[in-house]
Amino acid sequence: MAKVLSGAGLRGQVAGKTALSTVGVSGSGLTYRGYDVKDLADKCEFEEVAHLILEGDLPNETQLRDYKASLKSMRGLPQALKDVLERIPSDAHPMDVLRTGCSMLGNLEMEHSFEQQSQVTDRMLACFPSIICYWYRFSHDGVRIDVETDDDSIGAHFLHLLHGKKPSALFEKVMHVSLILYAEHEFNASTFTARVCASTLSDMHSCITGAIGSLRGPLHGGANEAAMELIESFTSPEHAEEEMMGKLARKEKIMGFGHAIYSDSDPRNAIIKHWSEKLSHEVGDTVLYPVSVRCEEVMWREKKLFCNADFFHASAYNFMQIPTKLFTPIFVMSRLTGWAAHVMEQRADNRIIRPSAEYTGEDIREVPAMDERA
Ligand SMILES: CC(C)(COP(=O)(O)OP(=O)(O)OC[C@H]1O[C@@H](n2cnc3c(N)ncnc32)[C@H](O)[C@@H]1OP(=O)(O)O)[C@@H](O)C(=O)NCCC(=O)NCCS
Numbered sequence: 101m102a103k104v105l106s107g108a109g110l111r112g113q114v115a116g117k118t119a120l121s122t123v124g125v126s127g128s129g130l131t132y133r134g135y136d137v138k139d140l141a142d143k144c145e146f147e148e149v150a151h152l153i154l155e156g157d158l159p160n161e162t163q164l165r166d167y168k169a170s171l172k173s174m175r176g177l178p179q180a181l182k183d184v185l186e187r188i189p190s191d192a193h194p195m196d197v198l199r200t201g202c203s204m205l206g207n208l209e210m211e212h213s214f215e216q217q218s219q220v221t222d223r224m225l226a227c228f229p230s231i232i233c234y235w236y237r238f239s240h241d242g243v244r245i246d247v248e249t250d251d252d253s254i255g256a257h258f259l260h261l262l263h264g265k266k267p268s269a270l271f272e273k274v275m276h277v278s279l280i281l282y283a284e285h286e287f288n289a290s291t292f293t294a295r296v297c298a299s300t301l302s303d304m305h306s307c308i309t310g311a312i313g314s315l316r317g318p319l320h321g322g323a324n325e326a327a328m329e330l331i332e333s334f335t336s337p338e339h340a341e342e343e344m345m346g347k348l349a350r351k352e353k354i355m356g357f358g359h360a361i362y363s364d365s366d367p368r369n370a371i372i373k374h375w376s377e378k379l380s381h382e383v384g385d386t387v388l389y390p391v392s393v394r395c396e397e398v399m400w401r402e403k404k405l406f407c408n409a410d411f412f413h414a415s416a417y418n419f420m421q422i423p424t425k426l427f428t429p430i431f432v433m434s435r436l437t438g439w440a441a442h443v444m445e446q447r448a449d450n451r452i453i454r455p456s457a458e459y460t461g462e463d464i465r466e467v468p469a470m471d472e473r474a
Pocket residue numbers: 109318319320321323352353354355356357358359360361405408409410
């Protein structure tokens with residue numbers, strides 16, 4: 101008989117092997133293919149890290165130039181996909197838009213064989229910003245934007261489409277950092293979803309569509325949006341302190357804090373916090389950043405709960421004038437690399453993922469006749 105697990109949520113269970121990342125392993129908080137995420141965020145552009153995660157190694161200069169040129173050439177959207185995006189209402193959740201966009205892309209540009217997996221992944225990496233921004237600008241501003249820009253990076257492409265102008269060097273740098281921090285995180289809920297789907301030998305678009313659905317929830321990717329709603333409800337650090345104390349007394353869950361694996365800090369927090377502070381100076385903010393810092397202090401002092409990657413992302417994105425409802429889609433644009441790499445890893449050494457359940461229902465019984473039922 102299979103062993104019954106005592107903890108809920110499969111916490112602490114090793115559910116498979118990966119060579120992609122380590123999370124919370126002693127000595128190094130988060131590594132991608134052996135590199136510390138801090139080192140990568142300091143020294144690399146997101147496209148270098150995407151190449152590392154997907155291809156196994158950091159690109160040399162020529163490889164990076166070719167990789168970026170290739171991604172740049174795949175930003176356009178088929179008319180049939182634009183038609184679908186134009187039919188999605190403006191009050192739809194942008195994660196639902198991406199889920200539909202990804203699924204529609206799979207209908208139009210099907211993955212016929214696993215040999216196409218790298219090409220299919222690059223296509224998604226290149227055009228997800230186009231999908232979300234095409235829908236956003238059409239449904240909110242009534243304009244049909246040209247989604248093919250000549251920006252050098254995925255982050256700059258996204259900001260350019262969103263704001264209709266090229267971003268500053270600082271904004272582009274922060275997008276690189278943000279996309280690097282969100283790119284990969286071992287067997288989190290959405291990645292595990294992608295792997296389960298891959299284990300049935302399904303296609304890449306189905307794996308990614310399923311993962312988007314898992315990431316959408318507020319306990320996972322949606323936390324950065326919830327954190328934004330929290331911090332913008334406070335007018336000063338003192339106000340934040342008072343309200344946070346009330347929330348804790350009422351045992352409310354505060355989004356952007358805590359983590360299923362890390363126990364005393366999330367290594368991504370210090371990095372994005374640093375850039376959020378820089379942006380706050382750049383844009384002349386006097387409220388959001390100090391409020392965020394006070395929330396962090398109160399949570400640590402009262403509960404020993406620390407900010408996860410999402411908390412300071414909220415203020416950082418806000419300083420770059422990104423609408424709150426687009427926060428989680430940015431996470432998708434980045435985590436797509438991790439998801440796809442996990443799908444490829446699963447495919448390379450596959451057995452269908454099919455755990456068992458501990459049965460807690462009725463003993464075996466006979467089906468009663470209709471007139472004997474309660
Ligand atoms: C991330 C998260 C889902 C991890 O969940 P988990 O491993 O199951 O941790 P638990 O929920 O068991 O937390 C243990 C205790 O800390 C409390 N806690 C954890 N995160 C908390 C938070 N963000 N706010 C308030 N209390 C929190 C729990 O209520 C629980 O208290 P209890 O023992 O009195 O019931 C959880 O911390 C959370 O919901 N955080 C907010 C959502 C979020 O930011 N998600 C993004 C993750 S990157």
